Amino acid sequence: xxxxxxxxxxxxxxxxxxxxxxxxxxxxEERIRALEDQxxxxxxxxxxxxxxxxxxxxxxxxxxxxxxxxxxxxxAQQGDWDNELITFGFVRPFRLDSISREADRxxxxxxxxxxxxxxxxxxxxxxxxxxx
Numbered sequence: 161x162x163x164x165x166x167x168x169x170x171x172x173x174x175x176x177x178x179x180x181x182x183x184x185x186x187x188x189e190e191r192i193r194a195l196e197d198q199x200x201x202x203x204x205x206x207x208x209x210x211x212x213x214x215x216x217x218x219x220x221x222x223x224x225x226x227x228x229x230x231x232x233x234x235x236a237q238q239g240d241w242d243n244e245l246i247t248f249g250f251v252r253p254f255r256l257d258s259i260s261r262e263a264d265r266x267x268x269x270x271x272x273x274x275x276x277x278x279x280x281x282x283x284x285x286x287x288x289x290x291x292x
Contacts, residue, residue, distance in 0.1 A: 196223055199248040210268050210280045211254050214289065218275060222251040 186194065200221050204212045215221050226247045233241065252273040260267040268280040269292070281288040 195246075196248070199223055203248065203250060207254075208256070211256070211270060214270060214272065214278055214280075215250070215254065217289065218272065220250065220252050220254070220272065220275070223248045224251050 200223055203223070204215065204221065207215070226249045227243070229235075229241045230249055230253075235241065252275070254273070255271045257269040257271045257277065258267075259269075264284055266280075266282045268282075270278045270280075272278055275291075277292045279288070279290055279292050281290075
């Protein structure tokens with residue numbers, strides 16, 4: 161690897177979801193923190209943009225290691241669960257409760273665990289995020 165990573169010219173499409181350009185030895189604590197930071201970034205990237213925004217606004221990005229499949233896991237669609245892989249998930253699950261689309265407006269309602277229901281109302285001129 162080069163000594164300086166130029167992120168503007170480096171081809172990254174074939175990199176794995178968790179990748180670290182760190183080029184020096186890490187302590188065990190630093191390695192764990194880097195892994196968790198990258199897992200958090202990957203989970204936020206995989207979430208829909210409104211959910212990711214809501215999680216960041218509510219500071220709900222805490223992770224936990226998953227030792228068994230999450231509630232909505234479908235082996236027929238997602239394959240068998242592999243206990244050998246280190247897998248993370250958000251501590252507090254968010255669920256998209258409803259979607260309402262019109263020609264000039266989109267409304268999304270999320271159930272954010274014990275934090276209640278949150279609505280995104282998106283139109284041509286504004287984005288409203290509120291607890292309902």
